[in-house]
Amino acid sequence: MSAYRFLLSGRWIGWFLLACAAAAVAVYLGGWQMDRNDHLVGENGKITRNYRAEPLSGPPAAAQFADHDPALTWHPVRLTGQYLPEDQVLVRNRPQDGRVGYEVLVPFRTQDGDVVVLDRGWIPTGAAANGMPDEVPAPPAGQVTVTARLQPGEPAVDRGAPEGQIATIHLEELQERWGYPVGTAAFGEVFAEDPAPAVSPAPAPEPETGSGPHLSYSLQWYAFAALFFVAYGYAARQQARNDEWDRQYAEEMERHLSQFYDADGHYVGEGDEELVLRQMEMADDMPAHLKSLMRPRSQRRRARATWEDEEDALLDALEERDGSLTARD
Structure with missing residues (x-):
């Protein structure tokens, strides 16, 4: 061991501490990627379980908009009631199929008097220079039965929008905007309406359930953490x-x-x-x-x-x- 007494010098102690710090950063990044992979696996599980499940209906369906169970994200619900088209708003800067457009939000009053937020779908920007849509399809009038998939509300953003538009689906902000009680725990992505209108926005596309690169990235970071010490040992051997x-x-x-x-x-x-x-x-x-x-x-x-x-x-x-x-x- 006398050949390795130089490891006790300040220089080599510094190199060892640097290897420890680099390995700690690599382990942290590996854990971060693993957490992202676990989150993706959980989301994929929700999609697989809920996307084509039998819709909830009646009071249990309406209750999800006021007190949403995250395990039921993507689960269909069936509601009967009336749209409130006078309070319709457009969510700006929403891409779909390589194009930028808007999502059409309309409040919906159920037969039991609850008001929920429904996303009727996506429309493209128009040909005009101002970027506004050429036409916004109107919701069906009178009593309608809609089937939608539950989605949690989006966080607030510090970004403005023109009149009649919003930058994000922040449900608390929509409640303040409309001035009446609205379910603020979730909104619904509509994919069926009865009676069906002649023209309607494009429904949201089916989400992908790919595994992504997070697991491989995590393993690579853990390998890097080990390689820092391998490199330190190799350098000590060469010295x-x-x-x-x-x-x-x-x-x-x-x-x-x-x-x-x-x-x-x-x-x-x-x-x-x-x-x-x-x-x-x-x-x-x-x-x-x-x-x-x-x-x-x-x-x-x-x-x-x-x-x-x-x-x-x-x-x-x-x-x-x-x-x-x-x-x-």
């Missing part, structure tokens, strides 16, 4: 290896230069000392990526001598024999 190589390099240079100086530091080499000093300066100033080129390579043990080794041994033997013959003569 330990570099330190070991530097120690080997220093030992090799010390062995190489020991042939030029004795134990007292006197120069005993045969060449010019100036060249040796320059060599030492070059070694000290050498960049790390060049030092690695001079680091000693690990020597592998050979199982048996190669033909080069045998040739060298033969030459050495011949030199020794020639030397002994010369001495004898």
